[in-house]
Every structure is written in structure tokens, then in C-alpha cells.
Amino acid sequence: MESVERLCLSQKLRQVCLDTATTSASASASTRSAEGNVYHSISPADGLTAISENEVLDMLSSQDFFCTPDFVTPTEQQIVVDFDGNKEKGNVSPPKGLTPMRSKRPRPGWLSGNHPHSELEIYCSDLPLEAHFSSFSASKCEQLYDDTASCPSSTNARLAALRRRALSPPCIKNPFLYNDPEIGTSTNKLRAKFQGAGTSCLSRYREEFHEIQEIGLGNFSRVFKVLKRIDGCFYAIKRSLHQLRQDGQRRQAINEVQALAAIDSHENVVRYHTAWFENDYLYIQMELCDNSLRSWKAEAYPPPEKSLLGGMLQIIKALAHIHSHGLVHLDIKPDNIYVRKGIYKLGDFGRATRLDGSISVEEGDSRYMPLEILNEDYSQLQKADIFALGATFYELARGSPLTSSGTQFQALRQGKHALLPGFSLPFQNLLKGLMHPISKMRPTAADLLNHALFNHGKDAYFVQHLKR
Numbered sequence: 115m116e117s118v119e120r121l122c123l124s125q126k127l128r129q130v131c132l133d134t135a136t137t138s139a140s141a142s143a144s145t146r147s148a149e150g151n152v153y154h155s156i157s158p159a160d161g162l163t164a165i166s167e168n169e170v171l172d173m174l175s176s177q178d179f180f181c182t183p184d185f186v187t188p189t190e191q192q193i194v195v196d197f198d199g200n201k202e203k204g205n206v207s208p209p210k211g212l213t214p215m216r217s218k219r220p221r222p223g224w225l226s227g228n229h230p231h232s233e234l235e236i237y238c239s240d241l242p243l244e245a246h247f248s249s250f251s252a253s254k255c256e257q258l259y260d261d262t263a264s265c266p267s268s269t270n271a272r273l274a275a276l277r278r279r280a281l282s283p284p285c286i287k288n289p290f291l292y293n294d295p296e297i298g299t300s301t302n303k304l305r306a307k308f309q310g311a312g313t314s315c316l317s318r319y320r321e322e323f324h325e326i327q328e329i330g331l332g333n334f335s336r337v338f339k340v341l342k343r344i345d346g347c348f349y350a351i352k353r354s355l356h357q358l359r360q361d362g363q364r365r366q367a368i369n370e371v372q373a374l375a376a377i378d379s380h381e382n383v384v385r386y387h388t389a390w391f392e393n394d395y396l397y398i399q400m401e402l403c404d405n406s407l408r409s410w411k412a413e414a415y416p417p418p419e420k421s422l423l424g425g426m427l428q429i430i431k432a433l434a435h436i437h438s439h440g441l442v443h444l445d446i447k448p449d450n451i452y453v454r455k456g457i458y459k460l461g462d463f464g465r466a467t468r469l470d471g472s473i474s475v476e477e478g479d480s481r482y483m484p485l486e487i488l489n490e491d492y493s494q495l496q497k498a499d500i501f502a503l504g505a506t507f508y509e510l511a512r513g514s515p516l517t518s519s520g521t522q523f524q525a526l527r528q529g530k531h532a533l534l535p536g537f538s539l540p541f542q543n544l545l546k547g548l549m550h551p552i553s554k555m556r557p558t559a560a561d562l563l564n565h566a567l568f569n570h571g572k573d574a575y576f577v578q579h580l581k582r
């Protein structure tokens with residue numbers, strides 16, 4: 115290996131070891147040998163023995179370290195998920211130009227160039243095949259990963275354990291959790307420790323997921339469709355647009371994670387799986403949805419009233435659920451309502467806050483906010499969600515985007531709605547009620563569940579008319 119690459123790796127390794135040593139000072143101790151080598155003796159619980167820096171560097175710089183790890187798949191296995199997401203055992207078409215092989219397990223000599231290619235590696239690789247097996251250097255790895263520290267892990271147990279320790283997430287109190295004495299007492303003692311968390315670690319994103327494509331871009335994040343290597347399922351991964359180096363930025367970014375984690379899973383709320391920091395980016399793994407209501411095809415207007423009511427009911431269920439957990443969403447709009455297999459799901463909890471006002475309020479999109487929120491009156495936060503729900507479905511029925519200022523903006527906040535041709539009076543009255551200028555006059559989500567207008571069936575209309 116070139117000396118520059120070796121030096122680079124050495125620095126990364128030193129950082130990983132430093133992180134390891136600081137995060138577990140009680141379990142680890144560093145000593146310096148007579149030759150000047152730094153040794154990190156790691157507690158027996160980790161199954162590690164003392165490793166010299168040079169020794170680990172040799173392992174890191176070996177080809178073995180850089181090759182995609184075997185994710186404990188059986189020999190002769192069949193990939194069960196094809197790239198369209200169809201789960202058909204043994205009926206998988208490989209991407210063009212790639213020939214899948216049957217054997218998964220590395221065999222003797224597989225690194226020498228005379229090896230069977232693992233199916234998973236072939237399907238999930240971003241590199242030409244030969245890069246996996248021959249002359250796979252740190253510089254090639256850097257092409258694939260953000261930096262040398264993001265390269266995939268070794269199968270070597272000691273390195274894996276070392277990496278796991280470097281990845282240990284900080285313990286942060288979740289302010290969204292109400293009355294949980296166990297969490298309260300234990301986390302009160304732990305101080306938020308953001309700085310440096312996840313900075314010098316290997317890429318969990320690249321190691322655990324194969325990126326299929328970018329599917330969304332927001333003001334703060336990019337969203338990717340990914341395939342999780344170990345379970346073969348598709349997910350959405352939301353990655354912050356920028357590196358979050360300040361504590362404040364990180365706190366703000368994890369707001370969404372904490373809100374999602376604090377509410378029990380619900381059919382009409384986008385499912386949260388996990389989150390982590392990597393290279394100062396926040397990654398959130400979520401359920402993959404088909405699309406958002408924003409992407410509704412223009413020619414599909416006006417939607418049938420029945421479809422709007424069916425969709426609205428599902429979001430009301432989501433609201434009743436999160437309000438019952440003491441949370442409010444505060445950014446309900448067509449962009450944040452997703453559809454998956456005909457089920458409507460509320461997503462993007464980046465502005466979620468607590469009903470009791472104990473967490474600062476960050477207003478959502480002003481086009482959907484009621485006047486009291488714009489005037490910083492936060493006494494009826496759950497009614498702001500109801501207003502936004504009404505504005506969202508008013509916009510969908512109207513077929514053109516709401517404005518963030520001007521006559522129409524003012525009129526809607528004074529309870530003056532333009533008539534919606536083709537929609538029944540009860541439906542229009544329902545929207546008026548949701549957008550009532552006085553927050554107390556708006557119904558609660560729980561009230562709405564019993565509203566006579568809602569029929570409780572699913573409707574395929576939106577699903578058919580959404581484009582990806």
C-alpha cells in the first residue's frame with residue numbers, strides 16, 4: 115500500500131482508537147510500549163485482546179478488510195427480492211451485465227482473484243466486480259465511500275468489535291416521552307454528548323444498505339430508496355443535507371427521530387426504524403412509501419369527494435394517535451402525507467413538538483398554518499394540526515397550491531372559502547369547520563373520528579393517480 119494511504123489509514127485508526135478509549139474509559143486503558151507503539155487493552159467482555167496500532171493497521175490495509183462482508187447468508191441461497199421489490203423465491207433477474215453466481219461463502223483463495231462472486235455482493239455492489247477482488251486499494255475504496263473511515267468492515271472479529279465501540283451512540287434524553295420513570299431516572303444522569311459522535315467510524319450506511327436511488331429532496335434532507343442488505347427489504351433513508359457539527363444543529367435534527375420514537379407505531383404514521391449519525395450527517399431509516407400527495411398528477415383533478423374523505427379520515431386517525439401521545443405534528447401538508455399500498459401515512463416529524471409547550475415550537479409551512487400560530491399563540495397547538503389538515507384537503511380539492519400571503523391567504527384565515535365546484539355542501543362545511551378562525555371552534559381529531567361524513571373504506575383513487 116502506498117505510504118500516503120497508509121498514513122491516512124493510520125490517522126483514521128488513531129481516531130477510532132481514541133474514540134474507543136474515551137467512550138469507555140473504565141473498560142479500556144492505553145499503554146505505550148518501549149518501541150513507541152500505542153496499545154489499547156480492551157475489556158474481556160469485548161472479546162478483544164491488546165492490539166498494537168501497527169497490527170491493526172496491517173489488518174485494516176489488507177484486502178480482506180475492504181471487501182464487502184459476508185452477511186451470514188447460507189451457501190446455495192437464492193436471493194428472494196428482485197429489484198422491483200417482488201418477493202419471489204428463486205425468480206430473480208440480476209441487473210444487466212452482471213452474472214450472479216450461486217455460492218455466497220468465501221472459499222479459500224477467493225481474494226486471489228480465483229473466487230466465486232457472492233450474489234449479494236454482485237447485486238449490491240456500486241463498484242465494478244474486479245474492484246472487489248483484485249488490487250482493491252484504499253483509493254478505490256475512497257471512490258466508493260465518503261472517506262477512508264467509511265470503508266466496509268472486516269470479517270475480523272476484533273476489528274468488528276472495535277468498530278462497534280466506535281459507533282456507540284450517545285445517550286440523550288427524549289423529551290417526547292411522558293411519565294416514563296425508568297427512562298427519566300436513567301437518562302437524567304446522562305448528559306447529551308453529541309460532539310464527535312459518529313465522526314470517525316466506518317460507514318454503517320454503506321455497510322448495511324445498498325442505495326437504489328434518490329427519491330426525495332427537502333429543505334433539510336435527501337431521501338433515498340435503499341435495500342437493506344441483511345433482510346432484503348426496501349426502506350427509505352433520510353439523510354441530512356448538510357453535516358451537523360454544532361450541538362444545536364444536531365439537537366434540532368434529532369427532533370424528528372425522537373418524536374417518531376416516542377409514539378407507538380400506527381398504520382397511518384410513517385414507520386420509524388432507526389437513526390444514527392455518520393460523518394456528522396444524520397441518517398433516519400424509515401418505512402418506504404410509494405409517494406406523497408404533492409405528486410398527484412394534474413390531470414387527476416378534481417378528485418372524487420369520497421377519495422378525499424377516505425384519505426382525510428386516515429390522517430385524522432394519525433392525528434388522534436399522536437395527539438393522544440401528547441405530541442403535535444405542526445407541518446401537515448400534501449408533501450408530508452405519503453401513500454403506501456393505498457394506506458395514507460403522516461410523515462416528516464421534523465417540526466413535531468409537545469402539546470404542553472415544554473419544547474420550543476418551530477412553525478411549519480405558513481401556507482397551512484392558522485393565524486394564531488403565525489401570531490405566536492401556542493395555547494391550542496393540536497388545533498393548528500386540524501387547521502393544517504383542513505387547508506391540505508382544501509388545496510387538494512381545489513387543485514391548485516395555496517399561497518403564503520395575499521388575498522386568498524387572508525380570506526382563508528377569516529373563514530372565507532371560495533366555493534369548491536363539484537363538492538357537496540357538507541364536505542365544504544367540514545373543511546370550513548376544520549379551518550375555523552377561532553381555534554377553540556375547530557373540532558379535535560377524536561371528535562372527527564365520529565363525524566358522519568366519513569365512510570371507513572380504503573380508496574384506490576390516489577394510488578392510481580400518483581406518479582413516481
Ligand SMILES: Nc1ncnc2c1ncn2[C@@H]1O[C@H](COP(=O)(O)OP(=O)(O)OP(=O)(O)O)[C@@H](O)[C@H]1O
Nearest residue numbers: 330331332333334335337350400401402403406462
Ligand atoms: N418514507 C418515505 N418514503 C418515500 N418517500 C419519502 C419518504 N420520506 C420522504 N420521502 C420523500 O422525500 C421528500 C423529502 O422528505 P422530507 O419532506 O421528509 O424532507 P425534509 O427536508 O424534512 O422536508 P421539508 O423541506 O418539508 O422540511 C418528500 O417530499 C418525499 O417525496
